[in-house]
Amino acid sequence: MPGVILFAILALVAILSAIGMLTSTNAVHAALFLVINLACIAVFFLGLSAPFLAMVQVTVYAGAIMVLFLFVIMLLGAERVPLSSRLRWQAPLAIALVLALLAVTLLVAFSPQVQGNLVNPRPVPPEAQGFGSPQAVGETLFARYLLPFQMVGLLLLVAMIGVVVLTKDERKPTGHISENAQASDRAA
Amino acid sequence: MNLPTLESINLAASLPVLILAGWACLLTAIDLFISPERKHWTAWLAVLGLLASGVALGFEAVAYSQRGAVSAFGDMAVVDGFALFLQGVFLLSAFLGILLALNYLPRHNIERGEYYTLLLFTTSGMMLMAMAADLIVVFLALELLSLPLYVLSGFAHPRLDSEEAAMKYFLLGAFASGFLVYGIALTYGGAGTTLLSGVVEALVGGGPAPNPVLAIVGMGLILVGLGFKVAAVPFHMWTPDVYQGAPTPVTAFMSVGAKAGGFAALLRVFLIAFPATGDTWGVVIAIIAALTMILGNVVAISQSNVKRMLAYSSIAHAGYVLVAVAAARYPEVEPLAVSAAVFYLLTYAVTNLGAFAIVIALERDDGTGVEVEDFAGLAKTRPWLAIAMTLFMLSLTGIPPSAGMVGKFFVFQAAVQASVGDPLILTVTIIGVLTSVISAFYYLRIPVMMYFRDGEGQANVQPALGVALALTALATFLLGVVPAPFLQMARHALLTLAG
Amino acid sequence: MKEWTFIAILLIVSAMLPTVPIMGGRLLGPRKPNEQKSSTYECGVETVGDTWVQFKVQYYIFALVFLVFDIELVFLYPWAVAYNRLPLFGVIAGVVFIITLAEALIYAWRKGALEWL
Amino acid sequence: MLNETVFLVPTSYFVILSAVLFSIGVAGVLLRRNAILIFMSVELMLNAANLAFVAFARSLLDQGGQVFVFFVMTVAAAEVAIGLALIVAIFRSKRSTDIDELNSMEG
Numbered sequence: 001m002p003g004v005i006l007f008a009i010l011a012l013v014a015i016l017s018a019i020g021m022l023t024s025t026n027a028v029h030a031a032l033f034l035v036i037n038l039a040c041i042a043v044f045f046l047g048l049s050a051p052f053l054a055m056v057q058v059t060v061y062a063g064a065i066m067v068l069f070l071f072v073i074m075l076l077g078a079e080r081v082p083l084s085s086r087l088r089w090q091a092p093l094a095i096a097l098v099l100a101l102l103a104v105t106l107l108v109a110f111s112p113q114v115q116g117n118l119v120n121p122r123p124v125p126p127e128a129q130g131f132g133s134p135q136a137v138g139e140t141l142f143a144r145y146l147l148p149f150q151m152v153g154l155l156l157l158v159a160m161i162g163v164v165v166l167t168k169d170e171r172k173p174t175g176h177i178s179e180n181a182q183a184s185d186r187a188a
Numbered sequence: 189m190n191l192p193t194l195e196s197i198n199l200a201a202s203l204p205v206l207i208l209a210g211w212a213c214l215l216t217a218i219d220l221f222i223s224p225e226r227k228h229w230t231a232w233l234a235v236l237g238l239l240a241s242g243v244a245l246g247f248e249a250v251a252y253s254q255r256g257a258v259s260a261f262g263d264m265a266v267v268d269g270f271a272l273f274l275q276g277v278f279l280l281s282a283f284l285g286i287l288l289a290l291n292y293l294p295r296h297n298i299e300r301g302e303y304y305t306l307l308l309f310t311t312s313g314m315m316l317m318a319m320a321a322d323l324i325v326v327f328l329a330l331e332l333l334s335l336p337l338y339v340l341s342g343f344a345h346p347r348l349d350s351e352e353a354a355m356k357y358f359l360l361g362a363f364a365s366g367f368l369v370y371g372i373a374l375t376y377g378g379a380g381t382t383l384l385s386g387v388v389e390a391l392v393g394g395g396p397a398p399n400p401v402l403a404i405v406g407m408g409l410i411l412v413g414l415g416f417k418v419a420a421v422p423f424h425m426w427t428p429d430v431y432q433g434a435p436t437p438v439t440a441f442m443s444v445g446a447k448a449g450g451f452a453a454l455l456r457v458f459l460i461a462f463p464a465t466g467d468t469w470g471v472v473i474a475i476i477a478a479l480t481m482i483l484g485n486v487v488a489i490s491q492s493n494v495k496r497m498l499a500y501s502s503i504a505h506a507g508y509v510l511v512a513v514a515a516a517r518y519p520e521v522e523p524l525a526v527s528a529a530v531f532y533l534l535t536y537a538v539t540n541l542g543a544f545a546i547v548i549a550l551e552r553d554d555g556t557g558v559e560v561e562d563f564a565g566l567a568k569t570r571p572w573l574a575i576a577m578t579l580f581m582l583s584l585t586g587i588p589p590s591a592g593m594v595g596k597f598f599v600f601q602a603a604v605q606a607s608v609g610d611p612l613i614l615t616v617t618i619i620g621v622l623t624s625v626i627s628a629f630y631y632l633r634i635p636v637m638m639y640f641r642d643g644e645g646q647a648n649v650q651p652a653l654g655v656a657l658a659l660t661a662l663a664t665f666l667l668g669v670v671p672a673p674f675l676q677m678a679r680h681a682l683l684t685l686a687g
Numbered sequence: 688m689k690e691w692t693f694i695a696i697l698l699i700v701s702a703m704l705p706t707v708p709i710m711g712g713r714l715l716g717p718r719k720p721n722e723q724k725s726s727t728y729e730c731g732v733e734t735v736g737d738t739w740v741q742f743k744v745q746y747y748i749f750a751l752v753f754l755v756f757d758i759e760l761v762f763l764y765p766w767a768v769a770y771n772r773l774p775l776f777g778v779i780a781g782v783v784f785i786i787t788l789a790e791a792l793i794y795a796w797r798k799g800a801l802e803w804l
Numbered sequence: 805m806l807n808e809t810v811f812l813v814p815t816s817y818f819v820i821l822s823a824v825l826f827s828i829g830v831a832g833v834l835l836r837r838n839a840i841l842i843f844m845s846v847e848l849m850l851n852a853a854n855l856a857f858v859a860f861a862r863s864l865l866d867q868g869g870q871v872f873v874f875f876v877m878t879v880a881a882a883e884v885a886i887g888l889a890l891i892v893a894i895f896r897s898k899r900s901t902d903i904d905e906l907n908s909m910e911g
């Protein structure tokens with residue numbers, strides 16, 4: 001029975017931190033709430049026998065991506081964030097839409113057919129002992145998923161080109177640069 | 189776990205994509221050593237890459253006609269008629285995209301080598317999307333297609349509206365891929381595999397953990413994700429601002445390429461993975477198609493900026509292709525409907541790139557000059573330009589002798605065949621015909637402005653743009669007058685199950 | 688299975704080490720704030736300018752380049768671990784991946800994304 | 805301890821949790837105005853999908869689900885790289901990240 005209790009605690013922490021991120025006025029607090037959420041999910045990965053993914057989640061997601069978010073928030077000093085939504089009718093419509101989405105997914109998740117044939121996790125059989133370990137992930141990745149692997153290589157190259165194009169400005173300065181860009185360059 | 193052997197990877201079948209992607213990487217390196225003044229060399233090298241990929245595609249098509257469809261990269265990708273025909277459309281639109289940009293970029297002082305390499309990356313993403321046989325490849329191809337487009341739409345980045353366009357496109361794109369990933373997650377849960385051919389077994393009760401209800405909810409979320417990419421109605425809000433803000437050659441390529449890529453994914457996922465639940469998604473897509481056609485055409489009437497008008501027209505044309513997709517759920521109509529949709533994408537690509545080429549010709553350096561009034565009196569000052577624009581507008585409306593007419597006729601023929609037992613498709617077809625009539629109003633407004641109003645319609649057609657204009661005008665006319673060879677090719681563009 | 692318990696204990700202990708003294712100090716320590724004590728300490732000098740001083744974009748580009756190569760590393764780890772059980776083209780795929788990202792590095796370096804000053 | 809006994813919780817619990825987190829993410833995107841917060845909500849949505857993926861992979865004992873999560877993470881990282889570069893570019897020329905001020909092109 002300890003599993004359900006641990007699951008309940010972690011699920012509660014995850015949901016609360018997600019709501020915290022949603023409602024916090026300070027961008028830095030929102031980022032830290034998201035880090036807590038990522039940590040909870042990393043522990044879930046550990047529990048679902050995906051240890052390698054848990055480590056990747058911590059190093060890549062919480063480690064690199066959230067650091068970048070905090071970096072940008074600090075860089076832009078944009079941490080005082082107004083909570084009020086822009087148009088009056090926008091908020092209720094959005095909430096209604098989200099509740100409908102939630103209702104559908106929960107309805108389905110609780111429906112008998114789904115519950116019936118959802119396979120519950122059996123204890124890991126001896127021959128699949130290395131399930132989720134880096135070897136297992138590596139073997140599957142480099143045997144069956146070769147094409148996606150190469151596409152990720154291309155994606156990272158494109159991301160690098162995109163970053164350089166968007167931030168480095170190497171054109172000949174002529175009249176076309178709008179004055180506020182020059183102003184901000186002088187100020188930065 | 190079926191370990192793929194070397195010949196099941198068979199690189200030969202997917203040679204066009206490999207050439208293009210490899211050449212894009214190589215060109216990124218070569219471009220580093222080209223001085224800023226001679227960036228057009230990168231453009232011509234990119235065109236060279238496209239031609240090489242086109243030649244490989246030709247050989248592959250010949251091989252395909254002999255031995256039929258074959259799967260590549262294990263069972264991750266499939267090379268069938270559908271993939272080859274669409275890869276041809278992507279290569280053509282990329283080639284015209286480069287021609288459009290060749291003179292536009294230096295004139296607006298945003299000339300950088302990366303434009304052409306990013307264009308090649310987007311095209312390789314689209315080609316991979318056309319041959320995807322696994323939901324992972326669909327997702328990654330969608331990302332490989334979208335990331336360069338986010339950067340390209342923000343290419344004139346000190347200019348604020350280009351950055352805003354990129355920002356809106358980026359946020360909506362990320363939001364859509366969030367839905368797509370969650371949809372794939374639920375489909376994986378319901379079917380036990382992400383292979384498209386595997387999913388179809390699970391829905392019928394086979395597969396490791398058959399859970400059809402979960403797979404159907406997943407399918408709905410995938411439809412939302414791809415709906416954003418194709419700019420169908422409930423998810424189209426981003427289109428006008430992004431199309432207006434992005435540099436015009438990027439808008440032209442985005443309205444043609446990204447849309448065709450989105451439809452490639454839509455057709456492949458829904459016709460291969462979810463044929464069994466055809467009646468659920470068939471109704472939804474038919475309703476979305478009707479809404480898209482109505483809203484796209486009606487709102488376009490009130491637009492004075494031609495770029496925004498073409499944005500709403502691209503939404504409307506997505507609606508017509510969606511009609512073909514909705515009709516394709518009946519197995520007996522599927523071959524005709526798929527080739528109709530694919531042929532429509534070809535005609536739309538050629539016509540829309542031509543229309544945008546003329547908008548580029550008229551656009552002055554500071555981005556103005558694209559209002560409808562600026563076309564006044566163009567017939568007198570630039571007669572050839574006026575004739576070409578009239579041809580494009582006729583084609584977009586679907587009036588003979590243009591390519592658009594054949595495309596629409598083909599789609600409506602498929603829809604009529606499908607609507608024999610289905611009143612909904614019948615009503616959608618009627619709506620389609622009515623909205624085409626409405627669209628005549630805002631399309632033909634421009635030829636009227638050119639011929640019957642006087643004004644000093646001035647435009648500068650630079651060499652590369654002239655070539656693009658000539659090609660698109662010729663193609664629109666030829667596809668309209670003698671469509672037989674292309675229709676024949678489209679008929680071979682059939683979907684086959686992978687693996 | 689036991690190694691996870693060690694990691695769990697490590698996490699708990701490392702979490703406790705900083706929090707216990709801070710919480711202890713806050714709860715047990717006497718609280719007598721005065722104007723002098725509660726001003727921000729800037730080595731005895733009055734603070735000048737606001738705290739969110741802006742730094743150069745250059746640092747930000749460096750962080751992005753780090754992110755891209757962090758991902759590469761995460762992909763190469765399973766490649767290295769499952770190296771001996773890979774078919775030939777699995778190895779070739781890894782090599783092609785490394786070459787692609789080496790080119791990304793050359794591109795970033797040549798375009799000056801790696802300058803620091 | 806963690807692996808064998810503890811988490812033998814039925815898979816539907818994880819599906820429900822990921823559905824709730826996904827809905828919170830969607831709400832975040834629709835309600836917040838700051839570009840960075842919208843972006844974080846998208847990350848939350850992707851994380852909810854990752855959780856569902858790993859739960860299904862565990863119940864089916866199929867490694868494919870975990871590899872997909874691997875790819876989702878790298879795609880999210882690439883998206884973050886470009887998205888934040890865009891946010892910085894916009895901020896340098898407009899000094900604000902409030903997305904409803906991005907209206908210089910109202911139709």
